[in-house]
Amino acid sequence: MKSISPNIFINDLQATMTFYTKLGFTVTDEVTTPEGEKVFALMTNESVTIMFQTFASIEGKHPMVNRTAGGSLLFYISVNNIRQYYDDIKEHVTVLTGLEKTFYGATEFSLCDNNNYLLTFAKHD
Known part of the structure; x- marks a missing residue:
């Protein structure tokens, strides 16, 4: 195996793209329906790739995808210069837990x- 890129199902693609742009991601690919509705975006930040797809685009196709957005899923993202990255985004998003050193040696x-x-x-470190 070489990599994994989660495809996250969401309701509002434009709001999601706007949010992840604040985190330094850029849109590298999009899918638009013949009717002109954007239903998918591939976003990257260095070597991290995340795909976002609307729940509506798969309605009736994948019944196992039946929950609302969010839930019991955590994305653990490694960064090189965490203090600089934190300083760059903290004014643009709501931080739940500020920079802290964990008992297992990570700064998160x-x-x-x-x-x-x-x-x-x-x-x-």
């Missing part, structure tokens, strides 16, 4: 995205 902070997913950013 957490935030909740606009879809109620928990994101933890970490630097292991």
Whole structure:
């Protein structure tokens, strides 16, 4: 295996793209229906890739995807310069847990995205 890129189901694609842009992600690909509705975006920040797809775009196709956005899922994202990254984004998002050193040696902070997913950013020293 080489990599994994989660495909996160969301309700509002534009709001999600706007939120993740604040975290330094850029849109590298999009899918638009023939009717002109954006239903998918691939966003990257360095080597991290996340895909976002609307719940509406899969309605009736994948019945196992039946929950609302958010939930008991945490995205653990490693970053190189966590203090600089934290300083760059902290004024643009709601930080849940500020920079802290964990008992296992990582420096971390957490935030909740606009879809109620928990994101933890970490630097292991």
